Amino acid sequence: MPISYLDFSRKLAAQLQLYPESEALNLVDWLLEYHFGLKKVDFLKFMEEKDLPEAFWQDFEKLQSGVPIQYILGKAPFYGRDFLVTPDTLIPRNETEELVYLIKSQNPQSGLRILDVGTGTGCIPITLSLEMKAPEVYGVDISKEALQIAEKNRDLLHAKVSFSQIDILNQTPDLRDLDMIVSNPPYVPLWDKEEMHLNVVDHEPHLALFVPDSDPLIFYRVIGEKGKNLLKKGGRLYFEIYEKAAEEIQSLLEKQGYDRVTIHKDLNGKDRMLSAVKP
Ligand SMILES: C[S@@+](CC[C@H](N)C(=O)[O-])C[C@H]1O[C@@H](n2cnc3c(N)ncnc32)[C@H](O)[C@@H]1O
Numbered sequence: 001m002p003i004s005y006l007d008f009s010r011k012l013a014a015q016l017q018l019y020p021e022s023e024a025l026n027l028v029d030w031l032l033e034y035h036f037g038l039k040k041v042d043f044l045k046f047m048e049e050k051d052l053p054e055a056f057w058q059d060f061e062k063l064q065s066g067v068p069i070q071y072i073l074g075k076a077p078f079y080g081r082d083f084l085v086t087p088d089t090l091i092p093r094n095e096t097e098e099l100v101y102l103i104k105s106q107n108p109q110s111g112l113r114i115l116d117v118g119t120g121t122g123c124i125p126i127t128l129s130l131e132m133k134a135p136e137v138y139g140v141d142i143s144k145e146a147l148q149i150a151e152k153n154r155d156l157l158h159a160k161v162s163f164s165q166i167d168i169l170n171q172t173p174d175l176r177d178l179d180m181i182v183s184n185p186p187y188v189p190l191w192d193k194e195e196m197h198l199n200v201v202d203h204e205p206h207l208a209l210f211v212p213d214s215d216p217l218i219f220y221r222v223i224g225e226k227g228k229n230l231l232k233k234g235g236r237l238y239f240e241i242y243e244k245a246a247e248e249i250q251s252l253l254e255k256q257g258y259d260r261v262t263i264h265k266d267l268n269g270k271d272r273m274l275s276a277v278k279p
Contacts, residue, residue, distance in 0.1 A: 027069050076092050092121055098273065099182070117182070118219070138162050139163045176229070186209055260277045262276070
């Protein structure tokens, strides 16, 4: 007796109690398509012919236990391309795609020299290198494991980016006269951990997410300070920001002497990006 796709996927989705119903249905679709390369219409036929293999059920159990689907599939989409992800890298987010879009639309010139701080999968510098006109792009991260993934992504996507391991809080990249520094740094204070979804806190790298409660703006302050030497006159800073701290970050950069410190809203109307110009 063939099983209808809808009945089957609803049955599985009901077992994903960590997620709201509509999200659970999407996740099940995603996992089924990944395992069997089948779209919904083909699935009915498939179910008549075969039973689902063990590998599918193992991944389904991971999904049930809260492992993000991107870590199960080993990839995540970003700006129209797939990026490899592992538990050593943050999963690229939609807000960060919006940051890349903002940068691209405000900087049509060619040959810009760009540094991305805290690069993770390399999604920001790789996308900028592929989307902008002949830029010279650098990416740094403290995590050796994340950089290995970033290098793989660069090679798979045929981008031109130089990656290096740098602890930005204690070291300074050996670069000068940059046109732009971009960063989506760690910015969640530990005291906000409780408010986060468990599958983020339990599975994504804490090194990528959290900052000490005693100094939550540490990355913005240090990158802003270093930017004064690394950027050329008129060079720009672009940050993804923590919505709750938008105005504090703005006044910090103004105090550091930056001009046109501007908060930008994301598509949900939240204060999630900031740009500034070195005078
Ligand atoms: C919020 S994640 C952003 C990753 C990626 N840019 C993205 O948008 O998906 C922050 C990144 O900063 C890196 N990081 C944390 N502390 C750092 C430090 N002291 N110096 C350099 N990078 C650091 C983490 O390893 C992580 O990859």
